[in-house]
Structures are given as structure tokens and as C-alpha cells.
Amino acid sequence: MTTTEKLVPLDQQEAEEPFDASQDLILNMGPQHPSTHGVLRLVMRLRGERVVKCTPVIGYLHRGIEKIFESRTYMGGIRYCDQFEYISNMLNEHAYVGAAEALLGVEVPRRAEYIRVIVDELSRCSAHLVGVGTYVLDLGAWTPVTYCFRERERILDLFEALGGSRFNHNYFRVGGVLFDLPTGWLGTLEKFLGDFGKLLDELEELVSGNEIFRARTVGVGVIPQDVAVAYSLSGPNIRGSGVPFDMRTYRPYGAYPELDVQPQVRYGGDCFSRYEVRLYEMREAIRLCRLAMANLPGGPIQARVPHAVRPPKGEAYFTVEGAKGDLSLYMVSDGLSQNPYRAKVRGPSFVNLQILPRLVKGCTMADVVAILGSIDIVLGEVDR
């Protein structure tokens, strides 16, 4: 699978078409726009409906979360992970506590690792439900998004029963998780997983099978394999281009080595492939949840870690497979403070967004929306 396409630096590509005042229209799409998924601003140069050039402008949602980490203890920083990316909160918490555990050298109990897998996969589902639902909404279909959010609501209910909070869960702890599973929670989960499978079947029929949806997505925004690698994409975006790069198998963490994770890969590289990867990742998540539930060990849910910890001097880098891709946290401890000296988030959305100007070049304006939706960014995490 080789591509003949050369990687041309963006500034050279732009040099080809000078600005033509009689034909070109500069259109500011965003920061307030229904389908920029937050406060992204796209400065687009349009020629008719065609996009000549597109420049994303970010930073409208910058809250300095990484700086905040430096003034919070290791335990206190967890709750900010719910906020730098607000769609798949559990996964962010996992990245954070993973890095902190690596610094401290804490052994996490196996039961906690399995519970983490379950909530991680549920969180991935909730993120993909938003991603797929709003994507189809971007293409003008009004109905699937409500079905997706209906099921997401049930995931949030499950999280609420688990940690007491629907959105800012604050459920992970350095060395384990906050609470054990409540009585009957697994039964509710099992019931939900059954219904969720039905929803995915329904979505596949309603959306994947729709001719207009296919016409809008198949062959649109194609990312060749080598380009995907060159742009350092991750998550469904790179797997949609046929690279089976999944942190759960590539660099397994937590309980994932014991579970048979099968990364979902599609070879189209287009919007449809990325959509389909997300859809099938949800099916995979159902399977992994069931697997984790079946193998759920007993025992404690938390290692003995004091609330105020002072890790030895050192640095740690921990990667989880986030909903949008390779979500990592780099944490430095100076050995003196109870707070991280530095905590840097490697956000997948931020990295994935790079490829947008290249993809939308020459597309129609409607395709910009389709491609942006298929890359599935969360602005909170892009800007942090």
C-alpha cells in the first residue's frame, strides 16, 4: 500500500495560488459556529464553494490546565483531567494517574486495573457516541445524534452510580480507584451493553447504509497511510488509514495485556473509514467490557498511597489509548514538592488537527465540515 503522493510543506502549497480579490472570499468559520465542535476558528479562503486555503486558529479555550497541575498535589490534579478534555474524562484520568504511579512506583491492585478497563471502555464509548452522533449531525441528519446521546446518557448514569458525578467523575486515584463497584452495578452494565449493541446495529442501518451519507463520506478527506504516519496521527484517524496503531496492543498498560484487544482497522483512509473505525471500536468496547466483567478479580481496589505524596526525583511518561488517539502525560517530579514540577499533556486532538489544512484544500465548504467532524477533535483538549 504505497502512495505516490509527495509530502509538500504547507507554505509551498499555498504559494501556488495567489490571492485573487475578485474571486476569493475570506470566511471566518468560528469561533462561534455550529459545527466547529467548540471554539475552533477556521480562516478559509473560498473560491466559490471551493476552499483554497484553510488556517485553523486555536486558543480560544485555553485555561492553562498544565500550569494548574503544577500547583496541585498529585491527588488534587486528577479532577482537572476531567476538564481539559470533557468527552472521555475517565481516559484522561487514567493517563494522569498512570504517570503519577510510574513516578511513585506504585503497584495497582488487579481489581482496580479491571475496573479501570471497564470505565475506560465505557468512556471511550461515550466519546465515540458524541463523535459519531455530531458527525452525522454535521452532515445534516438530525436523528442519529439523539439516539447516540440517549445511550451516552445511560453511560453517564452508570458513572454517576459509580463515582457520584456524571461529568467530572474524579474517580481514578493514584494507586487504584475511588470506590468499588456498587451492588447491582454490573447487572445494570450488562443490560446496558445489550441495548447498546442494538443501538449500534441501528446506527449501522440508519447511517452507514444511507446512500447520501456514503456519498458525503466515501472518498472524502483521504489520508494516505504514509501521510497519516508522517503527521503523527493516532487513534481512529490513523487506524482508518490502515495503520493498526493502538496503544492498548502496541504498548499495553493496566489490564489490557490480559485481555485480547483487537484494534479496529479500516483501509479507506477517508471519512467513512474513520467513522467506521469509531463504530466498530464501540463494538470492541462492548466485548472488552464483557471480558473484563467475566474476569473481574476480587481483592482491594486501591494500593496504600498516602494523600500527600512526595515522589522521588524523576520523570515519567504514560500513554493510554484515548478516545481520540494517543493520550499521554509527561510528568516531572523534583523530589522536593508534593506537586508535579511539570505535567505536560500530549493531546491527540491537538496533533490530529494539524492535518486539517492539508485535507480540506480543494474541497467544498460542506466537505470542510465533514472532514473536521471525521477528525473528531475536542477543543478543550486542543487548547487545554
Add this chain to the structure above:
Amino acid sequence: MDLTLILGQLGRLVIGLLIAIVFVIGSALVLSWGDRKMLAYTQDRFGPLHSGPRWLQGLPFAIADTLKLLLKEDVVPGEADKILHLLAPVMFVMPMLGAYVALPLANQFPVAADLNVGLIFVVAVSSLSTLGVLTAGWSSNNKYSTLGGLRAVAQNISYEVPLVLSLVPAAMMAGTLSLSGIVSAQVSTVWFGLLLPLAALIFFICGLAETNRNPFDLPEAENELVAGYLTEFSGIRWAMFFMAEYGNMVVICWMAATLFLGGWHGPFGEGFGWLWTMAKLYAVMFVFLWVRATLPRLRIDQLMGFAWKVLIPLALVNIGLVGTLAVLVPGTIPVALPLGITVWQFTLPVYALPLAAVNWAMLAIFVWKLPSLVLLRPATKPESARAVKQTVVVGNPLADAAGR
């Protein structure tokens, strides 16, 4: 000319316009509620619920909504072309109201006047509303509005052509351009929708495009153009556009009911004619709303390609077919269809039989081939098979990808 005659005609016209206005406003009220309710039930929601008593299911919301719009501040953008911004809603509403004049409500009872060129009149007048959309888009001095207005012109002009062409077969079979004449022809033969299903479907599709409904709502595509040409309109001006859009939908559905579904023709005698017209109209309308709840939006090039490369040739073929068969195959045959307790008796021109057969066959092929017709180009299918469902990673995937 006799003065009383002129006055009588004038009075009839005024009454007709009043009927039209009342009907449009009433329709817009009920339909905006029905639209939301329909969408809500499709999406597993309740929709409007809390206005008025529970058993009304939120129907008074439409009135509350209208009042809200009437009382809202009338915001005009500072850089807008004030006069055109004021005129645009009027330019959009007037043609829509004008189109009602010739529509037949029941036998011998058009809304205002039974024009002998009713078909041409309705199509011509209702296509004028494009001007209002363009004016709205241009006068707002907003880039989204301008794009929306330009999209609307491109789309409405393109779809006007197959729309008119799909009406020609019905007029040819009836031998008249008068709308009530066409219904009378259907009463004496059979509903043209049964003989010309393809034309009916093309008309329906073009009707969706003409009224900017999903999947052809590009001019006001929320996800791309915010609200398209409506972006800078608020309050009563927006309400006028809103009302006129529903009014246009009613016109299209009324035309469909008149030309393809037999208009006032139905059981229980002529007295129920108006009821049958309304019932058919709202049945078509139901499909309009249903489509909105189901389909995503087309892209502009796909939309234009679908009109020019698929619908127009098909409509032309249909016209040629009707003409050829009508000339070649003369004569009529009486038909009696037992329908429940009654027997539906009519005389059918002989050429209608092969015509219907060919048309239904074409319809079947059209629907069957629709996916490729919408695509119009083979999907750029990347090299490797898309059938690969799952792969298990062995080794370093990045090295694999780079090595291949």
C-alpha cells in the same frame, strides 16, 4: 366590460387572497408544531409539550412562538442594505401567496380563480420567491448569507427545470393546463400518480429541493452556513420567511395532490371534495416531514449533478414516452375496479397501459439505482479491500506501515 362583473371578480379575488392568507398562517402554525412533533417522535423525544394543557400536546406553543417572534426586536445589521433587507421577506412571501390563487380546493371551487393556464401560473409565480432569497442573502451583508443566497439561486433554478418537466406528462394526458381540468381528467380516468409514478417521484424530489427541505436544505444548512440567508433576520422578518417556507411546502404538496393524486376525487361524493384535497395534501406533507427526520444533506456538486444529469434526462424521457404512446396507440377502454364495497369505474386511454407499465419499471430502476445516481461518480475506492474487518497487530505497526 360590465362593472358588476369586474367588481364580482375583484371581490372573488379578495376573498381568495383572504382564504390563502388564513390558510397559510394556519398551516404554518399547525405545521411548525407538526414538524417538531414528528421530528421529536422519530428521535425518541417529546417535542413541544408544556404550552397549554397536556392533552393538547403543546399545540399552543405555535401561538406562543408567533407572539414571541412578533414582539422581538427587529434587528437590522448596521452594514446591511436597509431597503432590500426590508423588502426581502415581502419578496419571498408575495409569490407564495400569489401561487395559491389558482389552486383548486374542490370541484368548481378554486381558491380564487380557475385559470386556464393555472399550471404555468403556479409554477411561474412560485419560482419568483428565489428572488426574495437572493435579496435576503445579498442585503444582509454577511458572508454566510451571501453564500446561502447564491446556493439557493443555483439550487432553485436547477430544480425548477425538472419540476416543470415532470408536470408536463400530466398536462399532456389531461390535455389542458387548467388545474381543475387536470383533476377532472383524473376523475374520468385514473389518478395520474398511478400511471406516471416516475413523474410523481421526480416532482416530489424537486419539491423538496424547491422548498429547501432536507436533504436539499443547503441554502440554510445550519452546520455549514449557520443559517444561510436567514442568518441576519430576526423577529417578524424571520417569521415571514418561516411562514412562507411552510406556505411554499403547502403549494408543492397541493400541486402533488392535484396533479398526481386526483385532487378532490374521492368517495362520499363531491361535497367532501375539499376534505379529500386537504387529506391528500397533508399526506404528502407527512412524507416531507418524515424525509427531514431521516436523511443527511447532499453536497452542492452532488445536488446540482443530480438535477442536471439524472432528473432532467429522466423527466425528458418521460415526456417523450407519453407523447409517443399517445400518438401511436389510440382508443379507450372502460375499466371497473372493485374497491371494497364500491366499484371504481373509469375509462382509460389504451396508451395508458403500456405507459404505466414502462413508468413503473423506470421507477423501479430509478429507485434501485439511486445510490449510484446520487454518487454520480464511482467512489474513489482506495487500493486495498474495504472488506477487511479486523486485524491483530504483530510486531511494530509503524515499522510495518513505513516498510510497505
